[in-house]
Every structure is written in structure tokens, then in C-alpha cells.
Amino acid sequence: MDFSSKPLAERTRPQLLDDLIGQEHLVGKNGVLRRAIESGSIPSMILWGPPGVGKTTIANIIANAVKAPFFTLSAISSGVKEIRDVIQRAKFQSNTILFIDEIHRFNKGQQDALLGAVEKGDITLIGATTENPSFEVNSALLSRSQVYTLKNLSxxxxxxxxxxxxxxxxxxxxxxxxxxxxxxxxxxxxxxxxxxxxxxxxxxxxxxxxxxxxxxxxxxxxxxxRVATYDKSGDQHYDIISAFIKSIRGSDPNAAVYYLARMIEGGEDVKFIARRLVILASEDIGNANPTALVIATNAFQAVNMIGYPEGRIILSQAVTYLASSPKSNAAYMAINHAQNLVQKTGDLPVPLPIRNAPTKLMKEEGYGKGYKYSHDFPGNFVNQEFLPDEIKGTTLYDPGKNAREEEMRKRLKAMWKEKYGY
The missing domain is CATH 1.10.8.60 (Helicase, Ruva Protein; domain 3)
Structure with a gap:
């Protein structure tokens, strides 16, 4: 391809580590990935992060830095045959690196085809994914790879x-x-x-x-x-899924099912859609309607068994139910607040009464002493301290303004009126 006809992102793609913009936690002065690259000891890895933050660029930089044979496959267009071809060639070339873009789109059989070569060291695998590898990369392959999380660019x-x-x-x-x-x-x-x-x-x-x-x-x-066409491997993929999620969050079943149809007609992976619904059921609905998570989880399992075309009906039921449901992000905000608190306060000591005491020495040290078994008290509740002393009284879960969570708020207030701000 003539250089001038290449997209700007390709024309300006960094070739050296020092030219990479962003991801300082990985490639900065003391970054773990920088150390690996500079030492020449490259582990198999999964680069996990949102689109356009440097996953492919990092893979290319690694290949340039270690001067190793470098092969690229896309999980959208490649199958077991292409994987085996690369593995066969790798047997005659040392330190071969195989980069697989969107590795989450490989099925179990395709991922299993990689496993032996990674185990034997025939190839060093670099997989890129926008999806949580814990769900989309099989455990055997994941256990043999380092997972590096890339952050959004500022x-x-x-x-x-x-x-x-x-x-x-x-x-x-x-x-x-x-x-x-x-x-x-x-x-x-x-x-x-x-x-x-x-x-x-x-x-x-x-x-x-x-x-x-x-x-x-x-x-x-x-x-x-620009003419908007759905491309499940390109920008439009992310625009449509964004519109889809925001339509459900915004309680518009008509828009939600429209964007669902756009994805189905574009050949979107049924698991990708269903997994997004499971996440949304907790993030955007939560305890306002706990049944939403049940519906979404069952839909995920059902479409995995059935696939297209009938799976579209199950997805439509789940989407219209979630879009029509009352909404709350209180559970989502609670874990965000809790994680921020942990990051600020560190490893605070657990109160002695609620520590585990499996040994005599621990019991002598006061572990478990004074713990009150809730079921021994009226209403299965007794006021006692569970948070570390340094943060006691901190309210992290604030129930949403909806019928179900208002009932939860009343119950929590009745039990913890002297401690928490319910």
C-alpha cells in the first residue's frame, strides 16, 4: 500500500516505546511492561482495554524491540487453520510472537489450538481484547498469560x-x-x-x-x-453498543430494540450482546428490580444454547424487560465508593470480634472474642461493629429512590439509625 493512502493512525503509529502516548503505569520508567521489553524476556500476555488506547501499538513495539518473527491474526477473519499454520512456521523460527486482535472472539476450539504451542514455548502469544479476559479467554490459556490492563487516554x-x-x-x-x-x-x-x-x-x-x-x-x-454502516470490527460497533446500552438505561424499549436489530443484522456475536445485558442488569437496575439480573442471566444462558436466528427473540424479551424496568445504580456506586475508600485507607485491621479463630493461639489473642451471632437475637439482628475503627460509620450503599430500595432503606434505618445515615 502506498504510504500516503494509509490512514493517519497508521502513518503516525509509534515504533518505539518512548514514543508511545499514555499507559504510563505499564510503559513508564518503572512500568512492568517496559521492564519486560527492555530485558527481552517477553511473556505471553493479554492486553485488555477499551478501543484505541494502544493495544496493537504495544504489540508492534514489542516485535520491533526484540527483533522476533512477528505474525498477526484477527479473530474475526482467522480460524484454527490459520493458527496451526503460524504454529507450524514457528517450529522453524525461534522466539516467534503471535499477535491476535480481538482474541475474545475466538471460540473454545480456536483458543485450545493455541494452548499447546504456548505451553511448549513455540510461540509467545499477545492477545488484545476489549472484553474482560476472565470471561472470554479460557482458564488454561489465561493461566499461562500475564494480563495487562490498559487505561482510557486522558x-x-x-x-x-x-x-x-x-x-x-x-x-x-x-x-x-x-x-x-x-x-x-x-x-x-x-x-x-x-x-x-x-x-x-x-x-x-x-x-x-x-x-x-x-x-x-x-x-x-x-x-x-459519513454513511453509517454497522461494522462489528470497527468504530460503528462501539457507537451502536453505546446507543443500545444508553437506550436501555434511559428506559426506552423502542430505541433499545432498534439498536438490538442493528447489531443482529450486522452479525454481532450473540454472547457479546447477552453479556452486556447481564452487566447492565446490575449496573443500571440493581436492587430496584433484582429480577432483572435473573432475566439477563437466563437470557445469556439461553442464547448460548440456541444461537441465531431464534436467539433474537430471547434477546428482544430481555432487552424490552430491562428497558421497561425501574432503574438504580446504587449497587454500582456502592462498590465504586468502597474501592476508592480501600485505595485511600489501605489494609485496615479487621475488628477482632469478627476475625476467624481456627487456632488456640488466635483465640488467646482475642480473635473472635465478643462476636454476637445475629440469629441468636430477635429479628436475626444485633447492633455490632463490622467496619475497621478508622472508618466506622461510613455509609457506602445509598439505596435508590424507587419502591424496592425505599423498603430496604426503611429496614436499614430501623436497624442502623444510630450508626449510618439512612
């Missing part, structure tokens, strides 16, 4: 990406591009570096001329002129 990272592109890309340099405004570029790209750079490239090309000034209005107008 606004500063995205700004720097654009600055580097304007500075180093010959095509943009010739057109003397000036960015008068960047907010629309950032909003439309949604934190995806590849999408951001390619949108900038599209806007510059459409404006034309020797001197180009980019404004928010121009970006919006040009972006809206």
Missing part, C-alpha cells in the same frame, strides 16, 4: 496525539493545518486514539486547500456526512 494524551500528528505527518504538514478548536474531535472520537486521528485526517481532506483551519462546526458537519 484529554492531555489525546491532545498530545494530535500535536504529534500535526508535527510529524508529512501530509498534514504540507497542508499547514491549524486546529482552532478540538472539542468536537474529542467528543466524536470518544477517547479512541485511532478514531481521533482518522477523523482529523478525514476533516482535513474534506476541507481541502493549502491552509486548513479546523473548527468544531466543520468537524461535526463532516462527521455527520
Amino acid at each position: 484529554k492531555e494524551d489525546l491532545t498530545r496525539l494530535v500535536e504529534v500528528a500535526l508535527e510529524k505527518d508529512d501530509i498534514l504538514n504540507k497542508k499547514k493545518v491549524t486546529l482552532k478548536e478540538t472539542q468536537a474531535l474529542f467528543n466524536i472520537s470518544g477517547g479512541d486514539a485511532r478514531k481521533l486521528l482518522n477523523l482529523l485526517d478525514l476533516v482535513v481532506e474534506n476541507i481541502g486547500g493549502d491552509k486548513v483551519t479546523v473548527t468544531d462546526e466543520q468537524v461535526i458537519n463532516i462527521a455527520q456526512q
